[in-house]
Amino acid sequence: MVLNIALLIVTHLVIPIGFLIWLWQAQFESKFNWLINLLMVLLYSLFFFLNGRWDWLSYYLRFLLPIVFVIAVYKSFIKANSLPVYPPKTFKNYLELGISAFVVMLFIASLKGYFFTGSSIDLSFPLKNSLYYVAHGGNSPIINYHNTHPTQQYALDIIKLNVLGARANGLYPRSLTDYAIFGETLYSPCDGTIANLVNDLPNLVPGESDRKNLAGNHILLKCKGADILMAHLLKGSITSQVGSLVKSGDAIAKIGNSGNTSEPHLHIHARKANTGKSILDGEGLPITFDGKFLVRNSVLFPR
Numbered sequence: 472m473v474l475n476i477a478l479l480i481v482t483h484l485v486i487p488i489g490f491l492i493w494l495w496q497a498q499f500e501s502k503f504n505w506l507i508n509l510l511m512v513l514l515y516s517l518f519f520f521l522n523g524r525w526d527w528l529s530y531y532l533r534f535l536l537p538i539v540f541v542i543a544v545y546k547s548f549i550k551a552n553s554l555p556v557y558p559p560k561t562f563k564n565y566l567e568l569g570i571s572a573f574v575v576m577l578f579i580a581s582l583k584g585y586f587f588t589g590s591s592i593d594l595s596f597p598l599k600n601s602l603y604y605v606a607h608g609g610n611s612p613i614i615n616y617h618n619t620h621p622t623q624q625y626a627l628d629i630i631k632l633n634v635l636g637a638r639a640n641g642l643y644p645r646s647l648t649d650y651a652i653f654g655e656t657l658y659s660p661c662d663g664t665i666a667n668l669v670n671d672l673p674n675l676v677p678g679e680s681d682r683k684n685l686a687g688n689h690i691l692l693k694c695k696g697a698d699i700l701m702a703h704l705l706k707g708s709i710t711s712q713v714g715s716l717v718k719s720g721d722a723i724a725k726i727g728n729s730g731n732t733s734e735p736h737l738h739i740h741a742r743k744a745n746t747g748k749s750i751l752d753g754e755g756l757p758i759t760f761d762g763k764f765l766v767r768n769s770v771l772f773p774r
């Protein structure tokens with residue numbers, strides 16, 4: 472865990488800010504060389520700005536990157552202004568151009584996660600009155616670790632941000648109440664019928680997980696031709712029975728830490744109705760919340 476956090480700090484802050492300071496200080500052969508290097512630094516910083524896990528450090532720290540970028544571009548532009556436009560035609564310059572073209576293509580490919588094809592289901596966001604953050608969501612494994620699983624391709628893991636813009640007090644605390652989302656009320660995302668539920672599994676200490684009961688305490692809700700799974704709920708918090716009708720916005724449970732989970736969060740995904748034998752099988756369906764397709768680093772304050 473210490474290694475993961477160190478890696479997070481290095482990739483999200485140390486490397487991009489190091490690159491930006493380098494851009495600021497470096498001497499280039501021509502305006503063309505300057506532009507290519509500027510593009511590379513921009514793409515690296517933008518990649519982590521878009522795809523990084525900012526809830527582990529602070530969501531607000533993310534905005535340090537564009538601020539440093541603007542200063543570095545301005546400072547380096549002043550120096551580059553007096554350079555010739557084109558560089559000498561050397562092997563090194565052709566190589567730099569080739570590498571840049573390749574990196575641009577990789578970056579464009581990484582944007583696939585922001586789009587989906589085919590039909591989707593529109594739901595109401597199932598949490599209210601706080602600042603929520605999408606930790607995993609979108610249509611690419613870069614921003615959504617569920618994406619390689621056919622049923623959970625469009626699953627989302629949602630957490631709540633505290634006043635410092637982090638998901639917890641501390642980096643990986645053992646106490647459940649240190650996680651901002653723990654105990655928050657879950658509201659029904661649609662008018663539907665409860666098709667299945669489990670309500671008696673223990674609330675686990677972060678770091679422990681239950682590999683036998685993957686979804687933990689959960690609700691499977693039928694609505695709009697889909698089955699919606701909401702997982703890792705608080706023990707004993709589900710107030711409905713199997714067969715109960717619920718309205719969109721009804722309080723139905725609380726967020727816990729049960730099942731195969733690393734820490735308190737809401738897991739939600741949808742599948743086409745009746746396409747799976749178990750609750751975790753079936754044909755995955757993209758979800759939009761109030762018309763929006765949410766991806767990692769989406770934040771919202773629903774009322």
Ligand SMILES: [Zn+2]
Pocket residue numbers: 617626627628737738739
């Ligand atoms: Zn999940």
